[in-house]
Amino acid sequence: MQEILEKVDQLKKEIQDTSLSTSEELEKYRIRFLGTKGLVKELMSEMKNVSNEMKKDFGAKLNEFKIFAETKYEGVSSTDKESANEAIDYSLPGFPSETGSRHPIQLVMNKMISIFEKIGFTVTEGPEIEDDWHNFNALNLPENHPARDMQDTFYISKNPDWLLRTHTSSVQVRVMKEGKLPLRQIFPGRVYRNETVSARAHCFFHQIEGLYIDEKVSFADLKQTLYYFVKEMFGADVKVRFRPSYFPFTEPSAEMDVSCFICASKGCTVCKHTGWVEILGCGMVHPNVLTNCGIDAEKYSGFAWGMGVERTAMMQYGITDIRVLSENDTRFLDQFKNVV
Numbered sequence: 067m068q069e070i071l072e073k074v075d076q077l078k079k080e081i082q083d084t085s086l087s088t089s090e091e092l093e094k095y096r097i098r099f100l101g102t103k104g105l106v107k108e109l110m111s112e113m114k115n116v117s118n119e120m121k122k123d124f125g126a127k128l129n130e131f132k133i134f135a136e137t138k139y140e141g142v143s144s145t146d147k148e149s150a151n152e153a154i155d156y157s158l159p160g161f162p163s164e165t166g167s168r169h170p171i172q173l174v175m176n177k178m179i180s181i182f183e184k185i186g187f188t189v190t191e192g193p194e195i196e197d198d199w200h201n202f203n204a205l206n207l208p209e210n211h212p213a214r215d216m217q218d219t220f221y222i223s224k225n226p227d228w229l230l231r232t233h234t235s236s237v238q239v240r241v242m243k244e245g246k247l248p249l250r251q252i253f254p255g256r257v258y259r260n261e262t263v264s265a266r267a268h269c270f271f272h273q274i275e276g277l278y279i280d281e282k283v284s285f286a287d288l289k290q291t292l293y294y295f296v297k298e299m300f301g302a303d304v305k306v307r308f309r310p311s312y313f314p315f316t317e318p319s320a321e322m323d324v325s326c327f328i329c330a331s332k333g334c335t336v337c338k339h340t341g342w343v344e345i346l347g348c349g350m351v352h353p354n355v356l357t358n359c360g361i362d363a364e365k366y367s368g369f370a371w372g373m374g375v376e377r378t379a380m381m382q383y384g385i386t387d388i389r390v391l392s393e394n395d396t397r398f399l400d401q402f403k404n405v406v
């Protein structure tokens with residue numbers, strides 16, 4: 067008995083002096099003291115040879131020793147254990163960290179924004195969940211207006227007055243309501259329409275709309291602003307044509323085409339062999355819209371336009387399926403790594 071207690075003291079000293087800095091040392095220690103045939107187990111088995119009156123004291127001593135041995139092992143933190151298990155060569159080069167790329171939609175948006183910023187337009191963003199008034203009524207689209215069908219809308223079942231905006235014109239309404247004139251702003255953002263997803267259409271896409279309101283603004287200002295944009299965006303040789311159109315919120319309204327810069331107007335699949343590509347809708351802001359937003363339509367006039375970003379991005383980068391723009395496939399996105 068005395069002999070065993072002396073051995074315990076001796077082993078404690080050995081444990082204290084043991085170094086556990088490498089994986090081999092750790093494993094050797096675990097086997098010698100804590101393993102199934104280790105010293106802790108072996109000493110515990112001596113209990114059966116101890117007289118009943120001594121059992122309590124002897125048991126306490128052995129328990130204390132067991133905890134002492136375990137604490138030493140557990141005291142080596144798990145990360146130390148891990149690094150001890152794995153020899154690291156610090157002289158090797160590290161793994162390069164992955165850098166992302168700008169999304170083609172963002173690249174095109176940035177370019178469009180910078181062109182308009184150069185001629186004094188500022189950027190305003192607004193909420194993607196809108197109420198019916200900002201998205202439709204204020205824009206001369208009262209309930210039951212047939213043109214509401216032109217934009218199949220996602221309504222939010224929790225509140226029938228809420229919807230996912232179908233255009234960023236709702237942001238135009240918000241800034242007009244603020245009443246700070248003159249007004250010269252662009253409105254980039256994501257919009258939603260309940261369309262069947264295909265290679266050419268998606269249920270969400272991006273727009274940049276613009277609005278200019280001041281005294282004596284005319285259709286000539288609209289044309290000159292958009293001419294400037296097209297030349298900066300697609301090159302000095304690109305031609306422009308306006309076709310009369312209808313939008314409830316502008317009067318007169320037009321759609322603007324640019325000569326196909328893919329085939330130089332010779333005819334290709336992008337321009338459907340017409341030599342022209344439609345890029346935006348525009349017009350003079352309808353007086354009803356100005357009035358709805360608290361602007362004096364007798365004194366002020368303005369123009370507005372709206373264009374999709376996806377189509378331009380697809381043309382510029384030769385993308386034939388709109389769905390790849392939202393699939394987050396890095397094999398696609400990596401191709402834009404060096405594009406600024």
Ligand SMILES: [Zn+2]
Nearest residue numbers: 326329334337
């Ligand atoms: Zn073409």
